[in-house]
Amino acid sequence: MKAGQRIADVLRQGQVGAMVDLRGWVRSKREGKTHAFLDLNDGSGLAGIQVVLTRPDFDGQLLALTVGTAVAIAGELVASQGKEQTVEVQAQAVTVIGPADAETYPLQKKRHSFEFLRTIAHLRARTNTFGAVLRVRNACAQAIHQFFQERGFLWVHTPIISTSDCEGAGEMFAVTTLDPRKAAAPASQPDFFGKPAFLTVSGQLEAEALALALSNVYTFGPTFRAENSNTARHLAEFWMVEPEMAFCDLQGDADLAEAFLKYVFTQVLHRCAEDMAFFQSRIDPNVLANAEKIIHESFARIAYTEAIELLHRSGRSFQYPVEWGLDLQSEHERFLAEEHFGKPVIVMDYPAQIKAFYMRLNDDCPPERQTVRAMDVLAPGIGEIIGGSQREERLDVLTSRMQACGLDPEVYWWYLDLRRFGSVPHAGFGLGFDRLVQFITGMGNIRDVIPFPRTPLNAEF
DSSP, X not given: OOOOBOHHHHHHHOOXXXXXEEEEEEEEEEEOSSEEEEEEEXXXXXXXXXXXXXXXXXXHHHTTOOXXXXXXXXXXXXXXXXXXXXEEEEEEEEEEEEOOOTXXXXXXXXXXXXXXXXXXXXXXXXXXXXXXXXXXXXXXXXXXXXXXXXXXXXXXXXXXXXXXXXXXXXXXXXXXXXXXXXXXXXXXXXXXXXXXXXEOSOSHHHHHHHHHHHSEEEEEEEEEOOOOOOSTTOOSEEEEEEEEEETOOHHXXXXXXXXXXXXXXXXXXXXXXXHHHHHHHHTOTTHHHHHHHHHHSOOEEEEHHHHHHHHHHTOOOOSSOOOTTSOOOHHHHHIIIIIISSSOEEEEEEEGGGSOTTBOBOTTOOGGGOEEEEEEEEETTTEEEEEEEEEOOOHHHHHHHHHHTTOOTTTTHHHHHHXXXXXXXXXXXXXXXXXXXXXXXXXXXXXXXXXXOOBTTBOOO
């Protein structure tokens, strides 16, 4: 069977009188005395196309044309009598490709809660909301690659299996070939890699090695956190975008992050205008305004110390304490981005004690106020969306930082080698891709912007 035409193309470019050959799934069926009407959708766009079936010519097939049925439609484009679209299909032939039992098909033409749809994640992409989410997700991914490729970055593939913890948090999934149902293996039977191995929490360390040979690189792939967080912002398996730039400092890192977000949002608004209008009307009335702020506003830039002072002076009562040396919480980040500045803000120079070992120590800081060249990009509506830093390029300082964080430098021997042989200032950042899609679409729960979410006690599909 050959592929049919895309419904989105037919609606956009089809001419009255043209013959069309379509494939898709029945979203709804309405029967009148002289005609029956199908809403046919193939996922190529938010809108389906109306198919008109003349009665009694197609009466013998109407019973089989239930919601969810996959069909092939051959017919002629005619001027639509309705207001929703300019053309519709006058069917000449209808073929049922895959039937759907009307009694058991779980997606009927009504509103379903997102909680319910998570229980049928294998079917939820057929709904308007999740079709739109996945089209926006695709546009985001395409824009990310275009942004970096246009700037001469190389897309590199870092390991999914790792023996080091980039973040130092210890929340990692173990990788083993040993059967946990059996007694502990004898010492003579080592595990597959001969040492503890884990699913990666970040490709950053390996990306640094490649940047110190290729100058500008980026990763875009799955990462994993064994963090027992049942929140609307956390996943156990998610996708990360991580550029690394040699001969770059924190200011250059921040400049790239700002340009990156502006580019992605611009491309999504251009490519997915219909879907974004849907999110604006059905999900979050601030979606387009937030996007416009990202695109058109220059991001504010402040030091962490200034952020703490602004929070103190706000007169607001926050749930979490505001104190120098403590990390900013989501409520603090959103106050800064949404209320104080009213636009995205980049917070820089965080206390060393709350940041990872690889971040470069700022010079001339008193010990009790030691900071690192780190940054977080905070956006209205979601808070932190990007985290990055200038990396520590000095061997002695990096070694001391590892030891202070309780890490064994011997485990990171190859990472330290990068500081022994041709070390240069370099910087990078990480962006949670799923959180970006959540922000762009206004979806309230991150589990609803990835096709098959992995969360504590949930790996059903």
